[in-house]
Amino acid sequence: MSSKNKDKSKNKKQNKPTMAEQADRHVLYEESVQCVEAEIDFVDATFTELRGRTAKQLREDFCGTANTSCEWVRRRNTNHAVGVDLDTEVLEWGRKHKVGELKPAQAKRIELRNEDVLEVETGVMDIVLAMNFSYWLFEDRPVLRNYFERVRATLADDGILFLDAFGGYEAPRVLKERTKFKNHTYIWEQAYFNPINNHMRCHIHFKMKDGSKLEKAFSYEWRLWSLPEIRELLLEAGFSKATVYWQGEDEETEEGDGEFYPAEEGDADAGWLAYIVAEK
Numbered sequence: 001m002s003s004k005n006k007d008k009s010k011n012k013k014q015n016k017p018t019m020a021e022q023a024d025r026h027v028l029y030e031e032s033v034q035c036v037e038a039e040i041d042f043v044d045a046t047f048t049e050l051r052g053r054t055a056k057q058l059r060e061d062f063c064g065t066a067n068t069s070c071e072w073v074r075r076r077n078t079n080h081a082v083g084v085d086l087d088t089e090v091l092e093w094g095r096k097h098k099v100g101e102l103k104p105a106q107a108k109r110i111e112l113r114n115e116d117v118l119e120v121e122t123g124v125m126d127i128v129l130a131m132n133f134s135y136w137l138f139e140d141r142p143v144l145r146n147y148f149e150r151v152r153a154t155l156a157d158d159g160i161l162f163l164d165a166f167g168g169y170e171a172p173r174v175l176k177e178r179t180k181f182k183n184h185t186y187i188w189e190q191a192y193f194n195p196i197n198n199h200m201r202c203h204i205h206f207k208m209k210d211g212s213k214l215e216k217a218f219s220y221e222w223r224l225w226s227l228p229e230i231r232e233l234l235l236e237a238g239f240s241k242a243t244v245y246w247q248g249e250d251e252e253t254e255e256g257d258g259e260f261y262p263a264e265e266g267d268a269d270a271g272w273l274a275y276i277v278a279e280k
Helices: 003-015 025-032 036-051 067-075 088-097 141-154 227-236
Strands: 057-061 080-084 110-113 125-130 155-167 175-180 184-194 199-208 213-223 241-249 256-263 272-279
Touching: 025 088, 025 184, 025 199, 025 213, 036 067, 036 125, 036 155, 036 272, 057 067, 067 080, 067 110, 088 110, 125 141, 141 155, 141 227, 155 227, 227 241, 227 272, 256 272
Parallel strands: 057 080, 057 125, 080 110, 125 155
Antiparallel strands: 155 272, 175 184, 184 199, 199 213, 241 256, 241 272
């Protein structure tokens, strides 16, 4: 091969987009973090167990792409969902790629609202979700309590608010955790933590199979809330009960098994995930 042809071949390789440049951060997030099927399994089964009836109306606060809301309306033709988020770009992505993938009859039963969860007015809901630690954006006690009060007001008389939380002795640390997938590595970074007010800054990065990187695909500024603080605020907001559902452990791997149970005592692990189920 002549030097001229070698240069052309080299230029073609240089001009070829990297996997990171071609990647969709929302798709990578869903592949790495979300399992809406398991989440809705838990929410649906827990509501039925506690209330003796099947929920129909669900509101997903901080809904992002509304992936969870879409899963809800797929479950039964009586299910309706409202997704609420301030981020216009993410909502539009969800309308196109998630709601757009639903059957027409399913899409009619989901509504996306580009509004503030502290101000939005929706109809009476059986269930409200605030998952992926999204409500931690409210870093002051009065603001978070006000959010819980507003959610309680929109719930049916037997309605339930579902939250999630993480913690453990590694939660306040500055660190990076890597999880390998088929074509990428998911990197969770806890970049900053202030022990005086529990403010933390976190990022999600993706490293692709070809070595290219999608740096700070998602970034979060929030407060590391403890389970006692969350439960106390829920009760102050008027909820009758705030139960922690602790994750069971796989005996072989000593990792979480994906099954959650009501608990008043948990293990002092390096990292844990839990649900909080707040009953009106």
